[in-house]
Amino acid sequence: MRPENSFPFVRELNELRRGRGLDAADLHQRIGPCLRAACEIADADQPAAARQKLVLRLTELCGRLPPDLRLAALAALGLHEEAAGEFLDRRISWLASVLDRDPRTARRRIDLAFRRLDELLGTPARERDPHPLTGWYVESMKAMLRLDREPADLQEERRIVAEVDELDELVLSFSAPAEPGRDPVPDITADVLFGGEIVEARQVSASHAQFVMRLPSPLRLGQRHEYGIRFAPRRTALRPYYVLTPLRRCEEFSVRVRFDRAAPPSRVWRLNGVPGRVIDDGVDSGDALTVNRVGEVGLEFHELHQGLGYGLQWSFDPRED
Structure with a gap:
């Protein structure tokens, strides 16, 4: 069993969870040296940049935890949208009610979640694309393509994570390459199943379309959102x-x-x-x-x-x- 002083990230996470958690106005001053190194926060980073790096790294790692520990970590840090902005005691009470446990059990769940985060923070961060599209990323995507019906039907479900505050719209792209000489008229449509609404459609070319989807409400930095969408490429033949x-x-x-x-x-x-x-x-x-x-x-x-x-x-x- 590891001694308490061998969990350096736990000590720093416990410091961050005080008060309003990662919503604290002085957050950049409370980020410890271990977390700064793990989140690649430089001394020259402005407070907003330091917060963004910290929130995105912790959100990513919380996503790797089992569901109950993920919920505990997000609530403790003030990253869960239903507990954001509250003080620690209120966030723990909220967690206890969701878990249907007493506050003492909720605190133990947070302690366990932080220990698991300690292990994950000690591993190297994944390599990032040097020229990424910013604003949001896809944490998971599930697709179902039905070729046993006419027309073909494609349904996608995605869980995304906001990389900025006040993320209000997503631009979604879909390509269905046309057969030369067989599909002179482009016709790619999209229908949101849940999690938003299409407010603009752009037929970029005969094979490619873009759709602007408005979210039910703006997302905070690090907040997850799930949506489902159906694409219908009306083609005489699909590649x-x-x-x-x-x-x-x-x-x-x-x-x-x-x-x-x-x-x-x-x-x-x-x-x-x-x-x-x-x-x-x-x-x-x-x-x-x-x-x-x-x-x-x-x-x-x-x-x-x-x-x-x-x-x-x-x-x-x-x-x-």
Whole structure:
């Protein structure tokens, strides 16, 4: 068992949770040396920059905790939207009511969460793209593509994290490459299932569309939000792949494709971080996938690299040996 003095981050986290937590006006003065190093906070950083680095790093690491410990850490630090702005005793009372436990148990849950954060903060931070799209990032994304119906139907559910205060709108992009000479009229539509509303649609080209989605309420720095959206590319034929090419940070991605069982593809293969040209050329990666008996294939990816493609590709032509 580790002695108490071997948890340097716990001591500094306990200092930060006092008062209004990470909403405190003097937050930049209360960030300890260990947290400054772990969050890459420089002496020259202004208070707003120091707060942003700290909040985003702690929000990311809280996301790796089990649900009850994640809730405890977010409440203790004042990062949970339902407990933000309150003093520590009120945040602990709120946590106890949500957990259906007494305040003493809630405090023990916070202590355990901080110890887990101590372990995570001691590991190197993930590499960041030197030229990222800012404002928000995708913590997790789930996609379901139905090819067993006409027209094809794609539903996506995403959990995002705000990287700025007062994040009010998201610009969402979707591409459905047209078959040359077969789809002269572009027609890509989107419908929000939950978590926002489309306020503007832009057909950038015959293959690419952008949609501006307004959120139910502005997000705070570090706040999570979930939304679901359905895209409908009205095409006479779709290219034989489904790929996510993240232009902003994306930590987890899972996809499930349901094929028509009456006419399944002859081959399906995984695309795990490949350039766009490889996808366009239709080169079999050799990482074969099996369509199950209900016509589905499912995949998961973690810590995706921006600008590379992740997903699956298929062919209806038999392999030539």
